Amino acid sequence: MTNQAIPLREQPTSMPLLANSPLQSRLFSGLLAGMIAGIMYGVLVPPQPNWALHLVMSTLLGIVFGGLIGDKVRTAGAGLIWGEAFGLLWWFVGSLTIIPLLRGQGLLWSTNSVRELVPQLLGQIAAYGAVLGYSYYWLVSWLGTMGQRISNTGQAISDTLEKPRRQQPMAHTIVPAWVRALIVGGLGGLLGSWVFVWGVVGTDFYVVVAGIVRSDSLTVGRLLHYGIGLLIGCSFGLLFDHEDQDPGNGLIYGINYGLFWWIIGPMVLLPWLLGRDAQPYWTLATIQNFVPSFVGHILYGALVGWFYGVVNQLWRVLFVDSDPLNRTVEGVGSRWLRAILMGEAGGIIGGLLFTIVMVGDGALPRVGSLIGMSSPVAGFIVHLVISVLIGTSYGLLFYRKVSSYAAEITLGLIYGWFWWVLGAVTLFALLLKQPVDWSLVAVTSLYPSLIGHLLYGIGLAIFYQFLARRYAINSAVRLRHSEEQSKRREKLLMREQAMPAVSLTILMLGIALPLLIALK
16 A cells, blocks of 8 residues: 655745855845944943944944854844854953953953943843844845845746755644744743742832833732733744754753843833833943842743743644654654653762762751751752752753763753752742742852852763763664754754854853852
């Protein structure tokens, strides 16, 4: 009996179109995007002593962005991410190094100098970098579309018909992508909004939010807070739907997006909406006051991204992987079980490394108090159990990623840092039935624990990668000789090109910022 192929539909071609954009289009798009971003930065981060020089510098940086990084910007979300990373790098290279040297000030690498330039750091990430990357994406997309229309001759149409683009099952089009992005992103935004208030519930947060509509009602503030969270969640879905959204990637993209909204939300948009638009926005005192919001935005973004990735993964399991055209040799359950065991083994290694810091800090008795015992032995046992549980979650989140040790260590660092925010800063107090304190003093007092969490992430990641390489848990690795699987892996790698930029931004802001803004 002949098997009848399931009807196929064409896959959107926006990413290949951007990838094949000629250098001239990328440079011109970077030029225009640099001008737009320069104007935005000049407005939000005054004063600019010489506007003409500032715009020239911003335009030149935009050209550099288009030439060096433009080919990696294939989605609106990737443009935002790469722009943020570019702004962060320019803060190091430009604001701290090149510009002061040209002015005869010398290198501004001292602690006091860096602290004074923290407002510029946030401004160059959000006001310049994010605007640059996002504008660049739409400009190069428009130029690519125009060029395609001009060159779309009859011969090109004939070639397209003879060589159809890659196709995928109709299951992908049961619900339009933008509808699914809005619904799933919005639901994630509501969940994230609920977590956001854990550390600000004892403040006048809802009253402040209600002030946006000139009200002082707690109910109005609560409804407005969840409405704003809903809109930000929807925007996450629209921006990052074309990225590879499994739960692990979603978590990382969400953290980055939460940090972005922390920079522009409470410190820029909120004063403007409240009618007290006082510039400059990112003063050191203002940033210190909004540290509770910093933690809240991290947890908000992480939950939005994780939820979006979970729903996407369920969708893939139900409607894509179960399709005969996409079915793999090994079942999802087998891969997950293997990933859990490897994550648990990595968690033990990471937990032992973390113990070194806990012993030096005298933290084991405090951990033992979670079960009502204050002895170091009880604390060590509880600590290892928690380490295994977190390692299990790591395996489930990142089981599809078998890459290099360097990339895995970066993931481990981010995951360790995230669990410092979620665990030490938040859940530990909740488990002890104490108020959650996200203030600057409380966060910086837990900094030794952050070092331990980073060591934990490194140990977990290295051992997990070792086991993953040895046992090849990824079905794409097991079937790497298959032509179709090779194409799917190439597509996955193409979609993950924004991951280095995400990692740079998260690690810099997450690790260094609490120290830079710490009270003297």
